[in-house]
Amino acid sequence: MIGQTYSSYRHKRSFRKFYYIVFFVVAFFLWHSESLSRGKHESPQVTAPHLAPRASPERPDQAVPRVVDVYGHHVHNRESERAIEAVRDQQVQRRPKPPAYPNVLVRNDDPEIRKEAAEAPEELDESDGHGVDSIDAIRDSVGDAVEHAAKLAQAEDDDTASDSEHAAIGEDRQIRLSGDIPRKLDDTAAKQRVEDLLNADHPSKETQKEHTEADTDGEEPAEAHNDNTKHPIETLKEQTPWSETYSFPSWKECESIKDKADGLPDMFHMPFEVAVTDVKLEGWEDEWISKAHYTGPHLPEPKIDFVYNWVNGSQPEFVKTMLPYELNSSLNDPDGVWIKSHSSNRYREWNELRYSMRSVEKYAGHFANRIQILVNAFQNYREDSSSPITYGKQRPYWLRDDLEKVQVLSQEEFFGPDERKCLPTFDSLTIENQLYNTKSETDRLFALSDDMILGKPHAASDLYSPLFGPTLGFKDNAYNTLQPPTEKDAERFGEKPFLIYTSWLLNRRFGARKRKGQVHFGHSLSRSITKEAITSFPRPALRSAFQRFRGETGFQLYSWYVIFHYTMERHREALLWSYIMLRSDANEDGYLSWTERKKILRDLSEGMNNKSPETFRRRIYYRVADYLQEAGLESPKVNTDVLWTSLDGPAMIKDLDCDAFDTEDCLAPGFSMPSSDANARSPVFSSAAIFDRVARQSPRCGDCLIKLVLNRRRAGLGPMLPHPMKKPEQRATVIKALVKYQYTIVSPDALFYMVTDAEQAEHLLLKPYIRHKKKAGQICLNDDVVTTDKAELDQLQKVMSTLFEGLLPDPSSFEI
Numbered sequence: 045m046i047g048q049t050y051s052s053y054r055h056k057r058s059f060r061k062f063y064y065i066v067f068f069v070v071a072f073f074l075w076h077s078e079s080l081s082r083g084k085h086e087s088p089q090v091t092a093p094h095l096a097p098r099a100s101p102e103r104p105d106q107a108v109p110r111v112v113d114v115y116g117h118h119v120h121n122r123e124s125e126r127a128i129e130a131v132r133d134q135q136v137q138r139r140p141k142p143p144a145y146p147n148v149l150v151r152n153d154d155p156e157i158r159k160e161a162a163e164a165p166e167e168l169d170e171s172d173g174h175g176v177d178s179i180d181a182i183r184d185s186v187g188d189a190v191e192h193a194a195k196l197a198q199a200e201d202d203d204t205a206s207d208s209e210h211a212a213i214g215e216d217r218q219i220r221l222s223g224d225i226p227r228k229l230d231d232t233a234a235k236q237r238v239e240d241l242l243n244a245d246h247p248s249k250e251t252q253k254e255h256t257e258a259d260t261d262g263e264e265p266a267e268a269h270n271d272n273t274k275h276p277i278e279t280l281k282e283q284t285p286w287s288e289t290y291s292f293p294s295w296k297e298c299e300s301i302k303d304k305a306d307g308l309p310d311m312f313h314m315p316f317e318v319a320v321t322d323v324k325l326e327g328w329e330d331e332w333i334s335k336a337h338y339t340g341p342h343l344p345e346p347k348i349d350f351v352y353n354w355v356n357g358s359q360p361e362f363v364k365t366m367l368p369y370e371l372n373s374s375l376n377d378p379d380g381v382w383i384k385s386h387s388s389n390r391y392r393e394w395n396e397l398r399y400s401m402r403s404v405e406k407y408a409g410h411f412a413n414r415i416q417i418l419v420n421a422f423q424n425y426r427e428d429s430s431s432p433i434t435y436g437k438q439r440p441y442w443l444r445d446d447l448e449k450v451q452v453l454s455q456e457e458f459f460g461p462d463e464r465k466c467l468p469t470f471d472s473l474t475i476e477n478q479l480y481n482t483k484s485e486t487d488r489l490f491a492l493s494d495d496m497i498l499g500k501p502h503a504a505s506d507l508y509s510p511l512f513g514p515t516l517g518f519k520d521n522a523y524n525t526l527q528p529p530t531e532k533d534a535e536r537f538g539e540k541p542f543l544i545y546t547s548w549l550l551n552r553r554f555g556a557r558k559r560k561g562q563v564h565f566g567h568s569l570s571r572s573i574t575k576e577a578i579t580s581f582p583r584p585a586l587r588s589a590f591q592r593f594r595g596e597t598g599f600q601l602y603s604w605y606v607i608f609h610y611t612m613e614r615h616r617e618a619l620l621w622s623y624i625m626l627r628s629d630a631n632e633d634g635y636l637s638w639t640e641r642k643k644i645l646r647d648l649s650e651g652m653n654n655k656s657p658e659t660f661r662r663r664i665y666y667r668v669a670d671y672l673q674e675a676g677l678e679s680p681k682v683n684t685d686v687l688w689t690s691l692d693g694p695a696m697i698k699d700l701d702c703d704a705f706d707t708e709d710c711l712a713p714g715f716s717m718p719s720s721d722a723n724a725r726s727p728v729f730s731s732a733a734i735f736d737r738v739a740r741q742s743p744r745c746g747d748c749l750i751k752l753v754l755n756r757r758r759a760g761l762g763p764m765l766p767h768p769m770k771k772p773e774q775r776a777t778v779i780k781a782l783v784k785y786q787y788t789i790v791s792p793d794a795l796f797y798m799v800t801d802a803e804q805a806e807h808l809l810l811k812p813y814i815r816h817k818k819k820a821g822q823i824c825l826n827d828d829v830v831t832t833d834k835a836e837l838d839q840l841q842k843v844m845s846t847l848f849e850g851l852l853p854d855p856s857s858f859e860i
């Protein structure tokens with residue numbers, strides 16, 4: 045089955061290649077004979093379905109009953125893991141070095157433009173000031189380039205969509221929590237636009253009002269006085285203090301948010317002016333973003349929270365609290381197979397959290413801010429039916445209770461005003477979708493579960509740095525859902541349904557493309573971006589809140605996937621918005637006049653006349669450590685294999701072939717002719733239409749536009765930015781956005797293990813890590829034990845204890 049999908053896709057590609065070659069030869073010939081005739085060309089670039097068919101070959105293992113742990117993590121199957129390894133090994137392919145740009149079509153018949161482009165007029169604001177980069181010349185050896193290209197095979201180009209479990213790590217940067225930042229907008233006109241946008245009536249309004257009136261039940265009134273009310277999804281302003289007499293919401297309350305969710309739109313576009321209100325510039329950012337030149341002061345090391353999702357599945361009160369919800373769940377079956385299977389490892393306890401927190405203190409203690417442990421509340425046993433019902437929250441028995449640094453938070457304390465109406469939840473995705481509501485003095489957090497431990501000393505920059513943003517890690521398997529997901533998709537294995545569904549949403553919001561799954565390890569996040577990413581999908585976000593068990597519906601917003609890709613897409617979107625709407629539409633009349641279009645054509649020509657970006661542009665991703673040093677920040681210690689930074693450009697442009705870029709197809713028909721709107725304005729040149737086209741409708745056109753325009757300069761994102769003198773406020777907004785959404789892609793030093801039995805654990809873990817002192821930056825030990833044999837389990841318990849004690853023998857200061 046896999047082979048079939050694969051070969052038909054192959055076939056299509058090679059056919060396309062042939063098409064390209066013929067086209068290039070013709071185009072090249074025409075170009076040089078200066079007889080380029082307009083209108084006769086067909087560009088396969090844009091019309092071709094540049095999006096590969098959905099690439100997630102079905103695995104036969106779906107027939108096996110799904111085994112899930114108490115939080116609903118699907119437990120994986122080793123056979124398939126091995127098959128995947130094999131596919132992955134075959135997959136490493138060497139890509140040829142892309143050529144320079146002889147063939148790109150900037151169609152214009154105006155000799156002036158061609159001349160201007162050739163002369164490449166220097167602009168005051170963007171001169172690089174670096175000239176030839178001698179270090180680059182040495183470092184950018186071909187060997188390195190090929191190796192790196194192979195590692196981050198462009199999603200569009202990787203033919204095999206395999207499921208592989210690497211391990212992962214996340215992101216970070218310091219933006220203050222939105223709550224305490226005065227909302228100041230850069231100009232009043234923009235503010236008005238934003239107000240109008242936010243106040244615009246949409247179908248949800250009425251339902252929203254009705255329900256907030258009907259269902260307040262002692263909750264804080266939903267019509268609060270802050271900016272949140274303008275957003276269809278309200279977020280928590282402050283954490284709710286824990287109370288023993290809190291009671292779980294009624295069944296009816298939970299039903300009410302289902303109705304509310306159905307009245308909400310699927311998407312919500314947050315204008316950049318609004319999105320950046322929580323970013324404060326310190327002065328060095330413009331030069332850094334526009335030229336990749338750091339001139340600021342030494343920066344303080346960022347502080348990062350560590351946030352755990354934790355459950356003690358063996359606590360009897362918890363089991364009892366969960367039971368009525370299990371019985372009610374749509375996953376429950378008459379024979380109770382599901383209830384039995386998903387509680388299969390309820391009674392295993394390796395004390396992973398204890399060791400994970402030891403590893404954080406030992407290896408990341410100097411930048412760890414708070415440790416937040418997210419837990420379930422449970423109903424206490426009652427002495428008799430007349431005594432009052434009280435609640436407790438789970439807590440590891442070994443944890444000291446006099447620490448300010450460590451917070452144990454029950455869902456009731458941080459879930460949003462609507463989302464909490466369906467508590468308690470036992471679905472990790474539902475909890476992760478509310479992470480942004482945890483409160484802290486820092487915006488940055490590293491989200492992990494208790495089965496993940498750090499194995500080596502970390503620098504903050506391994507997770508996040510103010511210069512490069514969070515570190516993101518991706519697997520090889522990519523998703524590109526072009527049709528609404530079906531019931532069949534919902535039944536796919538493991539995390540797939542959530543990836544497929546979230547891919548569908550991202551495709552509609554940002555344009556269709558393949559997007560890789562995130563690696564399985566801790567995730568470096570910004571609370572602010574997380575909130576924006578999740579609430580940008582109001583209906584899916586709220587629907588997620590009434591899932592109590594993973595898999596009740598296959599379609600749930602997948603937090604990490606949506607957050608990572610939202611970050612990357614917004615960075616790209618900000619660049620295009622800046623370039624088309626602010627920079628190119630110089631007079632901001634919403635229309636690209638001939639003069640304005642000429643400027644774009646000139647930018648493109650200039651970018652093409654330089655050598656290909658692979659050789660022309662300085663590789664920022666090779667120099668992350670050097671730049672961090674300039675800012676007085678610690679260099680990464682584990683995630684040193686940096687594949688790309690957003691300062692190199694959006695990750696989508698890496699390895700992207702733009703030789704066939706065609707202004708007519710990609711920007712607007714008649715774009716390069718003064719005659720097309722000489723006598724009347726044509727709607728095709730509306731700046732918003734062109735922006736939407738390159739941002740969303742033809743993502744590849746947008747990618748190439750960015751790649752070509754950036755290639756005017758050796759480094760930085762300057763060529764996309766509005767003029768610093770003529771449009772200082774708009775430029776500041778763009779810089780803020782580019783700082784907020786910056787990111788780094790790494791191949792994380794992290795290993796993922798499925799622990800299945802004692803012998804395997806001894807061979808794969810104990811021997812290498814304890815006896816041979818093997819080290820990994822991060823280790824994830826997923827509990828995949830199926831046996832119920834007591835002796836076997838005892839043996840495994842022993843092996844795991846020896847492993848953990850061997851790795852992290854010293855108690856942390858968090859322990860009693």
Ligand SMILES: *[C@@H]1O[C@H](CO)[C@@H](O)[C@H](O)[C@H]1NC(C)=O
Nearest residue numbers: 294295296367368369371372
């Ligand atoms: C289970 O569902 C019924 C309605 O079908 C509802 O009355 C009851 O409260 C539910 N139980 C829980 C624990 O939510």
Ligand SMILES: *[C@@H]1O[C@H](CO)[C@@H](O)[C@H](O)[C@H]1NC(C)=O
Nearest residue numbers: 356358359360439440441442
């Ligand atoms: C989990 O709950 C059980 C039963 O209450 C208890 O014995 C065990 O110590 C708990 N584990 C932790 C880590 O607190």
